[in-house]
Amino acid sequence: QQPVQSPQAVILREGEDAVINCSSSKALYSVHWYRQKHGEAPVFLMILLKGGEQKGHDKISASFNEKKQQSSLYLTASQLSYSGTYFCGTETDFGNEKLTFGTGTRLTIIP
Amino acid sequence: GAVVSQHPSRVICKSGTSVKIECRSLDFQATTMFWYRQFPKQSLMLMATSNEGSKATYEQGVEKDKFLINHASLTLSTLTVTSAHPEDSSFYICSASRSGRGVTDTQYFGPGTRLTVL
Numbered sequence: 654q655q656p657v658q659s660p661q662a663v664i665l666r667e668g669e670d671a672v673i674n675c676s677s678s679k680a681l682y683s684v685h686w687y688r689q690k691h692g693e694a695p696v697f698l699m700i701l702l703k704g705g706e707q708k709g710h711d712k713i714s715a716s717f718n719e720k721k722q723q724s725s726l727y728l729t730a731s732q733l734s735y736s737g738t739y740f741c742g743t744e745t746d747f748g749n750e751k752l753t754f755g756t757g758t759r760l761t762i763i764p
Numbered sequence: 765g766a767v768v769s770q771h772p773s774r775v776i777c778k779s780g781t782s783v784k785i786e787c788r789s790l791d792f793q794a795t796t797m798f799w800y801r802q803f804p805k806q807s808l809m810l811m812a813t814s815n816e817g818s819k820a821t822y823e824q825g826v827e828k829d830k831f832l833i834n835h836a837s838l839t840l841s842t843l844t845v846t847s848a849h850p851e852d853s854s855f856y857i858c859s860a861s862r863s864g865r866g867v868t869d870t871q872y873f874g875p876g877t878r879l880t881v882l
Contacts, residue, residue, distance in 0.1 A: 655807065683868045690782045694857055694873040695808070702868060741808060744868055750796055750861055752871060 654678050656743050656755035664761045665731050673726040673758045675741030684717050684724040685742040685752060688735075695740060698726070728760070736762045767791050768856045769872035775858055778882055785843045785877045787858030793838035794860035798871060799831070802855040831845050848881045855879075 656677040665671055675684065683702050687695035699708050704719025711727045724743075728735055738759045742752035767790040777783050787797055796815055800808040812822045812833050820833035832844040841860075845852055855878055859871035 662799045685870065692841075692878075693872075694877075697870050700868075701872055731787065742808075742871070749800075749813075750868065750871075751810060751813060753810070759809050 655742060655753060656741055658739070658741060658755040658758045661756070662759040662761070663712055664763060667733060667762055667764055668730050671728045671731060671760060672740075673728075673739050673760070675726075675743070675755050676726045677720065677722045677743050677745065679743075679745040681717070681719060681722050681724070681743050681745060682747045683744040684715070685723075685744075686715055686726050687742060688737045689740060690737045698739075731760075731762050733762050733764065736757045766862070766870070767808040768794075768814050768858065768872050768874040770858055772877060773875060774878045774880075776880045776882065779849050780847055782844055782846045783848055783879060783881075785845075785856055785858075787843070787860070787874050788843045789839045789860040789872075792860075792862050793860065794841075795838065795839040796861045797835060798859045798861070799833060799841075800859070802857060802876075804837045804855075808857065811843075821874050845879065848879070850881045853879055853881045 657674050659674045676757040685700045689695040701717035705714045715726045717724045738757045741755040769788045773788045797822045802808050811826045812820045814820045814833050814835040816835045818829045822828045835841040857876040861869045
């Protein structure tokens with residue numbers, strides 16, 4: 654079953670912050686975050702391997718709540734280049750490397 | 765590092781013909797490659813997992829005789845859509861992972877192939 658992401662879509666002004674949530678009905682072993690621009694391939698953002706792990710680079714960070722089977726992606730001081738659709742990819746079967754991708758969140762940044 | 769290429773980027777074919785899509789890892793050896801299909805404004809749906817030297821593992825509902833996958837080397841996997849029909853029109857994307865089986869690793873995606881079947 655596909656993880657559910659919220660919100661489905663969000664429009665922000667440049668400089669504003671956003672939080673994207675990814676919620677699974679299954680236990681999670683890892684969570685991978687990607688951004689995809691229209692007509693292009695998904696670009697890897699980060700991977701979270703352990704419950705409680707938090708990661709970040711530049712102004713994008715993420716957390717992984719293993720107990721709640723959730724992950725959140727945080728975008729601070731958003732830039733125009735952050736526009737795109739964000740997907741979480743979840744590993745629900747330990748060790749088989751397969752990812753089930755979430756429903757997606759479309760982020761639009763306006764000047 | 766970790767560049768994945770796909771060829772062709774776009775293909776238009778007539779109904780009933782077969783189309784081959786290549787996925788290459790350019791600067792690393794990919795033990796595992798994955799094939800996804802993405803319909804407009806939808807998420808990526810895994811079709812199959814391809815391991816070098818062994819048969820691909822297909823997801824439920826994906827016809828293995830229609831979508832032939834070959835992972836002949838550590839840098840090349842191919843997907844052949846046989847007897848393509850208009851409903852097969854989609855964006856096909858491959859990804860490659862450096863790790864061996866059983867190890868979680870980043871999947872690096874190719875640029876995708878837009879297939880249109882007339």
